[in-house]
Amino acid sequence: MKLQPALSHIPYRMHPSHRLVLILVHVGFTLVLLAGCDSHARRKVVIRGSDTMVILVQRWAQAFMRAHPEISVQVAGGGTGTGIAALISGTADLASASRKISQKEYDEILAKHGKAPCEHVVAIDALTIYVHKSNPVSSLSLEQVAGIYRGLIRDWSEVGGIRQPIVAYGRESSSGTYAYFKERVLRGADFADEVQTLAGTAAIIAAVSTDPAGIGYGGVGYAKGVKALAIRLEDGQELMPSAEAAQSGTYPLARPLFFYSIGEAQGDIRRFIEFVRSLEGQSIAKASGFFEVPAIHNLRNSP
């Protein structure tokens, strides 16, 4: 308090140029804030969910918006569970999902919205096992893959490779791919503690492509710069993650990718799904490294 009278006699004058800068900064921030409000002007469809699908859905959205400039399609990832949670809370119109909706999530949507979720198969993915390009191993059985990820097989020489300890790369527990792999390959068993977890399929590809001892898993569309392994079935047949094997269901790690809507999709949301399932939409899926939905999936069904 004692300082106040003394201070009040010292007039503080801001240098004019400083003041100008300060004003410009404030005006700039205000404009940015105002610009944020502008997006309400267009009709919009919000899609959240699977990280595996996020690039594909973005491509669909871009192509769709070119044909329908009055509609804005907003796409975000975060994982299948996050997407379905957003669908339940009403912050997304569609959830993209790399796994089927769980009974609990189904019940929650029914309870909260009074309508059952509606499932739309939009593409087929084939979970692919990747290794480094220099790795002589070209196929593994599902049991061998499970053995590697459970820490029971620790050296490439145990599965027909050169003598070299294996470095296994996996996904974080928040990913739909993690859940699918744990269920379908490990049959519910735990991953070994030594499995390194990375934040996305792109990170896995980056790791495996530079690590001669590495092995990883992810969508078939990402398999660039690495070697995709064939899966050896019990009868000795070796299947690459190809369109035929995935669509016919003989490839053991083929999985449908879904959109979920609340009740039958209406209006713009319906228009978007129709576009995705059209010839043009499916060719985008193919160009993105996924496979087209075979005719058998063209029935809409709920669990």
Add this chain to the structure above:
Amino acid sequence: MNASAPGSRLKAKRKLAEKLVEGLLFLLTLLACTMVVLIFAFVFREAAPLLKEERGEELGGLSELFVPKKWPGHESRFVWQPVATPPKVNILPLIFGSLKIALIALLFATPTALGAAIFVSRFLKQSLRKWVRLLIELWAAIPTVVLGVFALMVLAPFLQSLFGYHYRLNAMVAGLALGIALIPTLFALSEEALHEVPRELVEAALALGATTEQVIRRVVLPHALPGISAAMVLALGRALGETMIVLMSSGNAPVIDFRPTTSARTMTAAIAAELGEVVPQSLHWQILFFIGTLLFGISFALQRLSVWMLRRLRVEP
């Protein structure tokens, strides 16, 4: 009376304005303080149900987070596999991982930053000193995600080709990248501490015939020690709280392994990677918030410690 009236009115007006501004500033301060308290309350509230011992089959009690337990199929007795049936939620691998990486980062960053600080404060010309400081401040502005990418794409392959170890992403890579992030803080604080050493002391030592090396070792460093220690403690707090770099470059495997070239999963990385798809209010959720509370407590304690060190260890000239 009449003559002084306009003056006093002006004074009253100014008083009122001052009071208004003072009140506004008080409100803003109050807002900032409440926010800190509210954030802590929120994090703690989400973790609180853990402290009650009534989790039943899911969790025996808080001790299960720390006590070793043998699980079939796992060699280690400290297992962090929260998304599994049954969930295995020992958080010691995470605490260990945080400490391991932070230690490596400090071991790398402290000598580097201190050496640079000694050079800049004692040997560099005054005119150049300004530029070096500016450059290092610019360094502090590098987003940690950029350092993470650098560690992942450049540092990791380079170090592996140099040393030929097994895991390309490991605690050492993360520790070095984290150290890079710590250097600006460490440098700025220790340089300031070194610079504050009174000139008279240095000149007196020189007058007594001490060599430059003796002056630095016997006079300057002891005098700046409290400041340097405080800087290290602050840097440790920063290292434990850093997320992006370790998430990207440590490999994130929750193992307890004392070798620097094996992977490690930190507390922050576990929260960042797992919270996205956790069912709210589930056991996993509560444990992640419990880890958050721990981190909060640790960084608060470290921050107080550094302030205490500055005050108590100060050598009176």
